Amino acid sequence: MFVETSVSRISKYNEELCGDNVEIVETEDSKIIVLSDGLGSGVKANILSTLTTKIASRLLEKGIPLEEVVDTITNTLPVCKERQLAYSTLSILQIFNDGRAYLVEIDNPDSFFIDSKGNISKIETKKRRVGDKEVREARFQLKNNEMIMLISDGVTHAGVGGLLNFGLGWDGIAEHFERIISKYQSSNKFAEELIEVCNAYYCMEPGDDTTTVIAYFREERELTLFSGPPKNIDKDKEVVDKLISKSGKRVIAGGTSAQIVARELDEELEVSLLYHDPEIPPTSRLDGVDLVTEGLLTLNKTVERLKNVSCQEDLPKQRDGATELARLLLESDSINMLIGKKINPAHQSLRLPENMAIRKQIIKRLVDCLKEKGKKVTIEWF
Amino acid sequence: MKKILICVGSSCHLKGAYEIVEILKKIINEEELDTEIELGASFCQGKCTEGVILKFDQEMISNVSPENIEELFYREFNKGVS
Numbered sequence: 527m528f529v530e531t532s533v534s535r536i537s538k539y540n541e542e543l544c545g546d547n548v549e550i551v552e553t554e555d556s557k558i559i560v561l562s563d564g565l566g567s568g569v570k571a572n573i574l575s576t577l578t579t580k581i582a583s584r585l586l587e588k589g590i591p592l593e594e595v596v597d598t599i600t601n602t603l604p605v606c607k608e609r610q611l612a613y614s615t616l617s618i619l620q621i622f623n624d625g626r627a628y629l630v631e632i633d634n635p636d637s638f639f640i641d642s643k644g645n646i647s648k649i650e651t652k653k654r655r656v657g658d659k660e661v662r663e664a665r666f667q668l669k670n671n672e673m674i675m676l677i678s679d680g681v682t683h684a685g686v687g688g689l690l691n692f693g694l695g696w697d698g699i700a701e702h703f704e705r706i707i708s709k710y711q712s713s714n715k716f717a718e719e720l721i722e723v724c725n726a727y728y729c730m731e732p733g734d735d736t737t738t739v740i741a742y743f744r745e746e747r748e749l750t751l752f753s754g755p756p757k758n759i760d761k762d763k764e765v766v767d768k769l770i771s772k773s774g775k776r777v778i779a780g781g782t783s784a785q786i787v788a789r790e791l792d793e794e795l796e797v798s799l800l801y802h803d804p805e806i807p808p809t810s811r812l813d814g815v816d817l818v819t820e821g822l823l824t825l826n827k828t829v830e831r832l833k834n835v836s837c838q839e840d841l842p843k844q845r846d847g848a849t850e851l852a853r854l855l856l857e858s859d860s861i862n863m864l865i866g867k868k869i870n871p872a873h874q875s876l877r878l879p880e881n882m883a884i885r886k887q888i889i890k891r892l893v894d895c896l897k898e899k900g901k902k903v904t905i906e907w908f
Numbered sequence: 909m910k911k912i913l914i915c916v917g918s919s920c921h922l923k924g925a926y927e928i929v930e931i932l933k934k935i936i937n938e939e940e941l942d943t944e945i946e947l948g949a950s951f952c953q954g955k956c957t958e959g960v961i962l963k964f965d966q967e968m969i970s971n972v973s974p975e976n977i978e979e980l981f982y983r984e985f986n987k988g989v990s
């Protein structure tokens with residue numbers, strides 16, 4: 527299973543630094559999210575919350591048990607004496623690959639539990655005292671397609687000093703969030719939209735740092751992309767076998783590559799004449815493959831499309847090969863590329879700029895771009 | 909029914925396959941030939957340096973361009989007729 531995480535935030539109006547801090551740590555069998563809100567805003571708050579999340583995540587990374595980390599931090603976090611001293615809040619959520627989850631909250635608003643149908647509820651916690659702090663803890667089991675959202679109090683307070691006297695509150699946020707979930711698919715978009723709502727209630731002048739982190743527990747989405755004929759024709763069959771044996775989505779980028787697959791599988795390749803975009807050659811259809819596009823030009827355009835967006839919902843509503851490919855890539859968590867090294871002599875005669883014409887370079891740009899977006903990418907060259 | 913296949917591979921695309929398709933569609937439309945001619949696409953025909961490649965029925969025609977397609981179309985289309 528896979529934990530998709532998304533963070534979205536805005537700083538208090540006129541503050542350059544955000545006093546909220548989020549760290550996400552990956553261990554071998556789990557993902558850990560740490561959220562801290564430094565008292566006040568600006569530099570002091572930022573340093574405090576950074577310290578808190580850094581200490582927590584470093585300790586967790588080293589494999590120190592969560593309970594111990596919580597105790598260490600609560601005992602060392604300075605206490606606010608009439609706001610004389612520095613102080614920051616803390617939430618830690620650890621989700622294991624098998625769905626076991628552990629949540630700790632110290633002075634942050636209650637986290638949100640979202641079931642697979644989009645219904646929101648509070649997570650039942652047990653209270654315990656560590657030093658002079660109250661720690662809320664919960665252990666529970668997540669199922670496929672369930673989510674947890676952590677927030678800083680800037681979220682529940684949205685509206686104070688703006689549209690509302692007391693802010694949206696937990697229930698108000700839950701209501702807005704249910705509506706957002708029903709409209710989009712990616713947690714990236716959920717988080718972004720919720721922060722937009724908060725910002726609007728603050729009349730675009732947030733009275734506090736406002737942060738939301740979403741952890742989305744679901745099946746890992748895989749994609750295998752085959753592009754470019756193998757250097758040695760003997761390898762054709764091996765590559766096609768690899769493409770077909772992989773679970774998840776399958777994509778071919780390249781006319782010659784598509785012909786190789788069609789030949790090996792003894793399937794009919796249907797080429798269409800439908801142009802959704804004059805700059806991008808039409809796509810084709812092949813049984814057992816989710817998308818077949820032209821190679822060179824489409825891949826270049828795909829990188830362009832990807833650069834401009836952070837999630838699939840932000841892509842243009844077009845169905846050309848590049849946009850479709852970008853959508854499939856954004857929807858996936860791990861991407862496996864099978865790239866052939868054979869040079870197409872025809873491309874040489876086109877006198878394209880080097881970084882556009884050489885497959886290795888395009889693939890490199892594509893991979894860089896995908897990694898930046900947090901995708902796991904592996905490449906096999908043939 | 910005659911069949912015209914236009915190569916939509918990378919090279920042919922860069923050499924104007926899209927414009928050629930548009931011009932052919934226009935001619936077919938204006939001359940009301942849609943019952944006589946079927947347009948289709950093909951992948952790289954392995955002759956990229958001589959693109960754009962077009963197949964008129966079974967005959968392969970190379971070096972097609974947006975500039976010469978109209979003339980070429982009428983020449984090929986009338987071949988079988990006269």
Ligand code: FES
Pocket residue numbers: 872915916917918919920921951952953954955956959960961
């Ligand atoms: S792309 Fe048309 S022949 Fe190669």
